[in-house]
Amino acid sequence: MSDTQTMIENRPPSVAHLFLERVAATPDAEAYRYPVPPASGEGPSDWASLTWAQAAERVERIAAGLIGLGIEPEQRVALASATRVEWILVDLGIMCAGAATTTVYPSTNTSESAFILADSDSRVVFAEDATQLAKVRENRAELPGLHHVVVLDDEGVTADAADPDGWLLTLADLEKRGEEHLATHPEAIKERVEAITKDQLATLIYTSGTTGRPKGVRLPHECWSYMAKAIKATGMVLEEDVQYLWLPLAHVFGKVLTSGHIEVGHVTAVDGRVDQIIVNLPVVRPTYMAAVPRIFEKVYNGVAAKAREGGDAKYKIFQWAAGIAREYAKTSQDNFRRTGTATVPFGLRTKHAVADRLVYGKIREAMGGRLRAAISGSAALAPEIGFFFAGAGVHILEGYGLTESSAASFVNPGEAYRTGTVGKPLPGTEVRIAEDGEILLRGPGIMAGYHGLPEKTAEVLEPDGWFHTGDIGELSVDGYLRITDRKKDIIKTSGGKYIAPAEVEGRFKAICPYVSNILVHGGDRNFCSALISLDEDALLAWAKENGLDGKPYEEIVADAKTVEMVDGYVRELNEGLQRWETVKKFRLLPRDLDIEHGELTPSLKIKRPVVEREYGYLLDEMYAGAREA
Template identity: 70%
Template sequence: MSEKQTPTRSIAERPPSVANLFLDRVAATPDREAFRYPVPSAGEGPDDWRSYTWAQSAQRVYAIAAGLMDLGVRPEERVAIASTTRVDWILADLGIICAGAATTTVYPQTNAEETAYILADSGSRVLIAEDAAQLAKARERRAELPGLAHVVVIEAADAVPAEGDPEGWVLSLADLAERGAAHLEKNPDCVTDTVAALRPDQLATLIYTSGTTGRPKGVRLSQDTWSYMGLAIEAIDLERPDGLQYLWLPLAHVFGKVLLAAHVQIGHVMAVDGRIDKIIENLPVVRPSLMCGVPRIYERVYNGVAAKAKAGGALRFKIFNWAAGIAREYAQVSQENFRRTGKATVPAGLAARHRVADRLVYAKLRAAFGGRMQVCVSGSAALTPEIGYFFCGAGIPILEGYGLTESAAASFCNPRAAYRTGTVGKSLPGNEVKIADDGEILLRGPGIMQGYHGLAEQTEAVLGTDGWFHTGDIGELSDDGYLRITDRKKDLFKTSGGKYVAPTEIEGRFKAVCPYASTMIVIGAGRKYCSALIALDEAAILGWAEEAGISGGYAEVVAHERTRQLIDGYVQELNGTLQRWQTVKKFQLLPRELDVEHGDLTPSLKLKRPVVEREFDGLIGSMYENA
């Protein structure tokens, strides 16, 4: 079957919904590969990767959409998804949109209490649950969910009894698709008619912020938001129709969700696998041209490479450090020359050293990423510039972007050719930005939320009457439109001496100088001096400990005096780059890594400062005794 070109549209001419973009994509390229997904092998062999074309995807999406209609779901009613990142999540989301309904996102790690809160607060009529564990959360709190009419289970083998569910409350995804097929036989135009009737301002998604403090808030994003995002990301040339993107990000998070809109508009292949422990294994198999991630992933890759080089002996580690320095210098010089002249040139001597370093180090790193990676994108938190320069100089440019759940994730992104490490790039077309008198970044445009679900006062506090969204982030705009984030407004603090401190900047610098660092939390609000809690990367520090002849697990290693001396050296190196009032006078090593399971990090890996500070209040207090 011949393939047509998808219609070329300007952002101003965008259709009401990403559902319209999906139908256009299927019509234009039905036989082109749309998704690639893993099927775990029965034994210990590698996973088998399979594909859906756009036409095959549409068949499943239509069945899901019609199945939801058959269950009585009506336009703008909510259907929740509680699942890890997998192709079924994406097809279910498209099915919900094509049914005119709205998707409520639930992180699979969310406990039963908070899951029930989100389902009740959103008024979700149906829950699409990944497996028996997700179903159990809804069963446990069913009395609190009178409006939840059905639970649809993706992996139903262990969740739905062989005799079925007599009440009809639980059904499998296959059951839903069968109902949808029957509904389509009687109403063949039900999906296309529903999509044609969608309005731009209809609710499309309720994304609950993972909440660094308090209860999560439901962010209301309209149908029009996602069609805008698809076209805006296409306009900045982030990915191309012949590309292959590897998607592992949680789809309950807006960063993962916005990539789906771009995928539908651009039409590239999306390889989908949310298993974080499979990323390193999957990259050489999938061989993507684009991957998006959070800084923590790139920091761990860098620390892992550095630790591996160190374990290889003094000479190998010396070569790695030399090559890392060359990479950073190469990236900085080439970016600066591109900014001034439009050409990414470097002096001949630096180019020669870079070629040698490429053979010794960078080529192996690129091979580990699959050998075809053109760019990576980093978002959700600040990427340490030194790590960004390293990857850029090694031939894997990391383009930082910026946005919030309230702005549908993508408000700024670095351009492919003219990226500037340490900035989040330029505003997406159609988006307005200004810097308030106090340095806060304000945004306005079609990507901004309608408001917080059921929270009029909190909506007014950040949107007001003029439509400018107050991000809570502090930043600076260059004369040519590049944005640099300096800190989170609420994280800035003042010492008792009256000096302002931006903790994020200090924390980022430390992760750049210390290859064993996982997280640093700078303390000092109202105090005489700054101190820090430091969590170490378990794999990296245990590797060092083995080489140093120190036995034991993580807690035993971080408690060892030699470990403290090691980290103290890096803290002093950090202090040498800071103003006097910013320097870290004392620090404590945490007895464990910070993680989602303990509530230290949000599911999108953002630090919950208040939670960590409360838990380790005793350690903080010990750093200010007699102060």
């Protein structure tokens, strides 16, 4: 048995065990950095730190406070908050109390929040602020099992005469109760952690889903302890690393990063404010971070738009440098695959050095200047955008997983990464491709099932442990996986041709620097069409140069000049497609798609049925008079 196999198979039952081991091993090492308002009250945030020992003190108080409230092992405790250091401390406190965390996105509407809290039978909910508290209060009558609400940020929170006695607490109140409980029961946390078993429920994550009510995914403790050990076994994350963590921790992708962090013991800087990413990167100077493709697309579009603002000469330099970056990345990756050395011809290397001075170096500095790798997941990254960043020295390692597989089933391996693939399976995870192309997974990261839905569980989880992902993919002879589409998203035209819309959409994102979202439609139709929304920041910069300055977004997208501009990119897209894949017609949407209108999931994936229903009138308009099957 290899050292890796031994490490994974002999792992402790839970991340709570790993956390206590980490604290004992490196108590004085820095664990977390987090933003605090500046002393002056103005300007950018200052950053404070917690050592592992300091984090443990708070975690133990939170855990003991929950025990003091009567929380028993496996009972659910909900956490409705954006990403912040308190999210992690509370989640660890819930784990160390032996309870199970129910994650709730702060963007979840009142009705769906109530459904999640009721379906999970959560006994306590940690609400980030007054906004999240209001959602709970509005549905209090429907939640008889909810005994307490603990507010993380009590600014603006006021008592309500309708609140039952002791129902509302602040985080400080809970920690004080925990301190009192520990004074009389000093071994309480140790005893709870020692009693945790690997198959005990640790986390209940409700899939945002693209249709219907969300399903609660039951992830036992062994999923997270396995992920922690498997991440360390890849050798990609090092003890000297600094991670910048902004992803939603209610999402499985963000959650798995906290497990790996505890096992490896590096520093994590936590700030979930998406509008602060560009501000924070030069301050935090991370060596690695994880993101969803939309972030890389926005960075790419922003760089392209800024170059265009600088005039024709600067934009031509950018376009030249982008082409060199892609050629350099493709050549070096091809040579590495064949020979094990990422060599490139002298001429290309010389051009690349010039482009690096003019363009790439500025991109790396904007991302902190030390970024060794960026991990991309949750949705497909357009390969051409991936090749651009790879050639610019920002190495994006695509990974793959689902909520049902604890997020990280595949990841690209360091220097041997291949853009356009999601890499190889983590140690301990098995994969096979079914006859219809569906990806099947088996291993310690797979869920126990859907909460209260045995029939739904049986549809995707076979008795021998194989999980049906619903994704279509291809495995190379040396084990790299390429995702081609969602099984249910493959469309068939009325002419009998099959099309993977995600592939067409990804190509367009790499071609058009103004696109935000695109949905290709064509199932049972005699040609493909597209609904396209544009990136507002990039579009407004373009509008200044085209006589549309000062107009609102909706007027700009309706203008004939904008339609003509996008049409040029659609024609360019079609040149590289099979005839039946080409987009014959398109419509620009009057606003961008967003989470608030229910068109995007919290991980920024398009909810196709929602968008097609909402903009059905535009689809009908494009197919009016067309012969249908």
